[in-house]
Amino acid sequence: MIGSHSRKEGFTLIELLVVIAILGILGALGVTMLRSSQADAEELQCKATIQTLTTALEQYKSDRRHGAYPLTSLEGVPGAGKLTNRINLGAESMFVALASKDFRGDRPSESLGDDSFENTDGDVSAKPLTIYGSKDLFEFLDPWGNPFAYFNAADYGNPAVRRYMAASTVGGEYEIVTVKPWENAKTKSPFRPSSYQIFSAGPDMTFNTEDDIGNW
Ligand SMILES: [Ca+2]
Numbered sequence: 001m002i003g004s005h006s007r008k009e010g011f012t013l014i015e016l017l018v019v020i021a022i023l024g025i026l027g028a029l030g031v032t033m034l035r036s037s038q039a040d041a042e043e044l045q046c047k048a049t050i051q052t053l054t055t056a057l058e059q060y061k062s063d064r065r066h067g068a069y070p071l072t073s074l075e076g077v078p079g080a081g082k083l084t085n086r087i088n089l090g091a092e093s094m095f096v097a098l099a100s101k102d103f104r105g106d107r108p109s110e111s112l113g114d115d116s117f118e119n120t121d122g123d124v125s126a127k128p129l130t131i132y133g134s135k136d137l138f139e140f141l142d143p144w145g146n147p148f149a150y151f152n153a154a155d156y157g158n159p160a161v162r163r164y165m166a167a168s169t170v171g172g173e174y175e176i177v178t179v180k181p182w183e184n185a186k187t188k189s190p191f192r193p194s195s196y197q198i199f200s201a202g203p204d205m206t207f208n209t210e211d212d213i214g215n216w
């Protein structure tokens, strides 16, 4: 009688273990779903940023004063000075083009906000080249904190514009990496052969791997 009385009072050890196990499974499921929805959100944000940048690049090209996409480097641009570190060249050139005083389109650095760009390699131009007072040569960042790579089609074969800063973990140290323009693995013909490539290293934070997200 004592046994049945205590049964009514509370859970048996087995029942308790079952409940704990179920809670554990639900918890793990919740974390997994949260993580995957966060990853989905970052990828969507990355694609949206590329869309914003490509729209601005088309506006830039269709302006008769430019008539072409930004070059892959600021070399020879008045006020750029000596580009000493040779890192992030395409990304910096794209940023300057789309944040310059004479760009009449919708500037992505303004619409995307201050968090959308950073000077990951800490280099400067001789004079300020953008609407900002700073001489910093900024790069647009993907949702994981790495610069977007940018290559004008004229430089797909140019190894001198392939050095980029990238961190392998969120908030990690930036290191110099080599980034190659994307090409068809079978035919070796580059993606976007007559315009430009802009792409993110993607969630794995490594360039030129399958999860890269680009304008193709
Ligand atoms: Ca820079």
Ligand SMILES: [Ca+2]
Residues within 6 Å of the ligand: 200, 201, 202, 203, 204, 205, 206, 207, 208, 209, 210, 211, 212
């Ligand atoms: Ca990648």
